[in-house]
Amino acid sequence: MAAASILLLALVATGCTDTPKPPDKRSPAPDVHIAAVGDMNPEQNTDPDSPSGRNGAAITRLVQDNAIDAFMGLGDFQYSTAHCADYVHYWTPLWGGTKPKLYWVSAPNHDWEPGRNEDLAKYMNGQCEGDAQKAAINRERGFVPNGQPYSKDFGNWHFAFLSSALWRYDKGDAAAATDWLDKDLGAAKAAGKTLAVVYHEPYFTSDTEEHGRAGDQKPWIDLMWKYRVRLTLSASQHNYERTCPVNNADKCVDDGMTAFQVSTGGIDTRPFTSRPKYIAKRFSDTRGFLRLTLHDDGSFDWTFVPTTGASTDSGTRAAP
Known part of the structure; x- marks a missing residue:
């Protein structure tokens, strides 16, 4: 027997041969491209050259060009107290083109206040006379009541959508949403999202x-920290802010959440009156929207796109 064959037999007998490693069962998910903004259209505004009109047109182009996978509507869509006719006559002409990619949350009280204005959920489900188009989440799931939490996976990223209005209107419903969030984030974390x-x-x-x-x-923030949520998106303040990676005790930490507050959709902006240490970037002189590119490994890139004004923000957060 040849010497090489004898050596191979000896290696096999002693278990010293290299065993091929099994291939990775999961191929990397593609990047996810998102646009996000809240506080969008002033009362009775249909001007395409207004800050709201410019933002709506810019995001609509991204939707039409298939340049984004989702538009996150961060609440306060139409001011001041919006009903079906207001959404159809004012929001649709400027922003209706975003609905094919729209995932939304209802806000107090411009979007939703029980007994006062409850039509946002109907509008997003195409039930308002004059606009039968459904938002993306409604095409996928049907009617989504104001205040109902839901979640959605985009690539390897898991997004939970919550209505902060629950804390104003019904603490019991807010507690139920907290229980839902605990289970939802826990399951997604266990699945590697x-x-x-x-x-x-x-x-x-x-x-x-x-x-x-x-x-x-x-309580929601505590759960976000418990499961190490990577980023959050909110609005309401009529300006733009980004935090350091922050924990539930307001400390900048490596594994904290990057919180973006993007309420620059078209409403008049407000100046700041305090400066928390966890705020890394902010401005109140520009309207525009946030673009995010989310990578499979948990890293992400962001750019604030100004449409009225010149301030901007961009950067990258590395993988955990």
């Missing part, structure tokens, strides 16, 4: 003369 949360009123924010921190939402 990177986590993100969308809600309207921000917890991590500078004060303005109108609003401060939405402190009632701390």
Whole structure:
């Protein structure tokens, strides 16, 4: 027997041969491209050259060009107290082209207040006379009631959508949503997903003369920290903010969540009246929207796209 054959037999007998490693069972998911903004259209506005009109047109082009996978509507779609006719006559002409990619949350009280204005859910489901088009989430799931939480996977990213209005209107419903969030994020984390949360009123924010921190939402923030949510999207303040990676105790930490507050959709902006240490970037002189590219490994890139004004923000967060 040849010497090489004898050596091979010896290696096999002693278990010293290299065993090929099984291939990775999961191929990397493709990048996910998102646009996001809240606080969109002033009362009775249909001007395409207004800040709202410019934003609506820019995001509509991204939808039509298939350049984004989702438009995250962060609440306060149509001011001031919107009903079906207001959405159809004012929001649709400027923003209706975004509905094929639209995933939305309802906000208090411009979008939804029980007994006062409850038509946003109907509008998004194509039930308002004059606009039968459904938002993306409604095409997928049918009618989504105002305030009902839901979640959606985009590539390897898992997004939970929450209505902060629950904390104003029904603490019992807010507690139920908290239980839902615990189970939803826990299951997604166990499945290996990177986590993100969308809600309207921000917890991590500078004060303005109108609003401060939405402190009632701390139970949600605690769960976001528990499961190491990677990023959050909110609105409401009529300006733009980005935090450091922050934990539930307002500390900048490597594994914290990057909180974007993007309420620059077209409403008049507000100046800041405080400066929390966790705020890394902010401005209140520009309208525009946020673009995100989410990568399979949990890293992401962001760019604020100005449409009225010149301030911007961009960067990359590395994989965990």
